[in-house]
Amino acid sequence: MKRHKGMTWLALFFAFALVLAACSSGETGGEEGGGTEESNGQETEGSESTESSGSVEIFSWWTGAGEEAGLLALIDLFQEQHPEIEVVNAAVAGGAGTNAKAVLASRMQADDPPGTFQVHGGSELNDGWVAADKMEPLNDLFEAEGWMDKFPQDLIDLVSKDGNIYSVPVNIHRGNVIFYNTKVFEENGLEPPTTFDEFFAVAEELKKAGVTPLSLGDKEPWTATQILENVALGVLGPDKYNQLWSGELKFDSPEFREAVDIFNKMLTYINEDHAARNWQDAAQLVADGEAGMNIMGDWAKGYFTTDLELTANEDFGWIETPETDGEFMVITDTFGLPKNVENPDAVKQFLSFLGSVEAQDTFNPLKGSIPARIDADPSKYDEYGQETMEDFKDSVLTPSLAHGSAAPEGFLTQANQAVNVFVTQGDVDQLIQSLEDAASAHNMR
Ligand code: BGC
Numbered sequence: 066m067k068r069h070k071g072m073t074w075l076a077l078f079f080a081f082a083l084v085l086a087a088c089s090s091g092e093t094g095g096e097e098g099g100g101t102e103e104s105n106g107q108e109t110e111g112s113e114s115t116e117s118s119g120s121v122e123i124f125s126w127w128t129g130a131g132e133e134a135g136l137l138a139l140i141d142l143f144q145e146q147h148p149e150i151e152v153v154n155a156a157v158a159g160g161a162g163t164n165a166k167a168v169l170a171s172r173m174q175a176d177d178p179p180g181t182f183q184v185h186g187g188s189e190l191n192d193g194w195v196a197a198d199k200m201e202p203l204n205d206l207f208e209a210e211g212w213m214d215k216f217p218q219d220l221i222d223l224v225s226k227d228g229n230i231y232s233v234p235v236n237i238h239r240g241n242v243i244f245y246n247t248k249v250f251e252e253n254g255l256e257p258p259t260t261f262d263e264f265f266a267v268a269e270e271l272k273k274a275g276v277t278p279l280s281l282g283d284k285e286p287w288t289a290t291q292i293l294e295n296v297a298l299g300v301l302g303p304d305k306y307n308q309l310w311s312g313e314l315k316f317d318s319p320e321f322r323e324a325v326d327i328f329n330k331m332l333t334y335i336n337e338d339h340a341a342r343n344w345q346d347a348a349q350l351v352a353d354g355e356a357g358m359n360i361m362g363d364w365a366k367g368y369f370t371t372d373l374e375l376t377a378n379e380d381f382g383w384i385e386t387p388e389t390d391g392e393f394m395v396i397t398d399t400f401g402l403p404k405n406v407e408n409p410d411a412v413k414q415f416l417s418f419l420g421s422v423e424a425q426d427t428f429n430p431l432k433g434s435i436p437a438r439i440d441a442d443p444s445k446y447d448e449y450g451q452e453t454m455e456d457f458k459d460s461v462l463t464p465s466l467a468h469g470s471a472a473p474e475g476f477l478t479q480a481n482q483a484v485n486v487f488v489t490q491g492d493v494d495q496l497i498q499s500l501e502d503a504a505s506a507h508n509m510r
Pocket of ligand 1: 126131132159160161162238362364396397398468
């Protein structure tokens with residue numbers, strides 16, 4: 066009963082958020098202006114050979130703390146190299162694209178695509194925009210730029226469908242990280258936990274010391290989904306984790322049930338005001354020493370170092386989420402060329418730039434991510450970045466559900482709603498049933 070009330074309320078909330086987001090998009094500059102008309106489908110021959118004037122509208126959700134600095138640095142550098150191209154920064158606020166994805170969907174629907182937009186490699190790109198026939202293939206661009214051996218094959222696969230490449234990865238974020246406050250850990254004689262048992266032992270100690278063990282900000286529900294997916298990876302291991310999305314393993318399996326039980330127990334250690342906080346506010350609790358640990362993607366590292374000016378391994382430490390050592394929850398932000406944009410050549414210039422070593426090494430140290438290219442310069446990255454670059458090479462990669470790579474967007478929306486209800490109600494059966502229903506509804510079974 067409660068569930069239906071919750072879901073109705075949530076549905077209304079999301080509908081409202083969508084309307085709000087759509088309004089705010091109007092303000093953030095959905096207008097492309099002053100560009101010259103370029104012919105569609107013309108081949109790009111690299112950033113030096115083809116100069117295109119016009120404008121590029123860059124659509125993302127990188128606004129505000131921990132998100133914006135990297136994008137602005139990228140835009141500045143692009144403008145230096147291409148003063149003839151106007152850049153329109155059409156970012157729509159909201160972590161993990163909470164609002165941006167809805168705004169994008171209505172624009173794509175109305176045949177008003179941005180010049181280029183942030184999209185995660187994996188299902189979000191391939192089962193979403195590519196399957197809907199909304200994207201141009203970029204094989205020629207990859208060939209012309211000599212990129213085929215500059216990006217890891219696994220990453221190229223994440224942005225490809227049926228032999229065609231559809232977007233340019235600008236970064237790689239890691240999703241299975243615990244960030245912890247080093248001072249709080251030291252003062253309490255604690256070691257970062259590697260297993261679930263250790264996690265709960267550390268959480269108990271932190272609680273005794275009057276520190277919130279685990280900070281959560283699930284004002285936007287994806288943050289809780291991200292914890293659940295990491296617990297699922299730890300319990301199931303990569304193969305079975307992947308089977309959740311391919312349909313070979315049901316949510317109603319003893320293994321996944323065990324993951325939900327562990328997730329449920331973790332939720333007994335979170336801050337009371339979790340529903341009022343966003344991801345930055347939750348990370349801030351760790352930065353301030355009010356909480357011991359935060360489970361987050363490493364955009365939190367960007368927030369710590371770029372915005373709060375903390376130092377990796379001094380002010381904060383990190384470790385993989387329990388029992389995921391050797392596994393890497395991969396989240397790649399990519400940009401493609403939508404069909405029917407006003408200035409395709411200017412967009413291609415931007416994409417050529419985005420895939421360059423210089424652009425990647427400008428953006429990623431600020432953003433907290435590692436470069437998508439294999440030939441980037443490790444000396445540009447701090448200890449966290451260098452270690453993560455090494456880990457990436459040696460790890461098993463798994464796609465993130467919370468960030469759109471593992472399963473279709475419609476499933477993710479329903480999963481976020483179900484997890485959000487679960488955080489307050491703690492009904493294991495109900496969560497499992499909701500996930501299973503959503504999987505059937507989205508042809509994952
Ligand atoms: C994106 C990151 C972003 C994070 C928080 C993720 O989905 O991939 O680039 O920092 O959301 O907004």
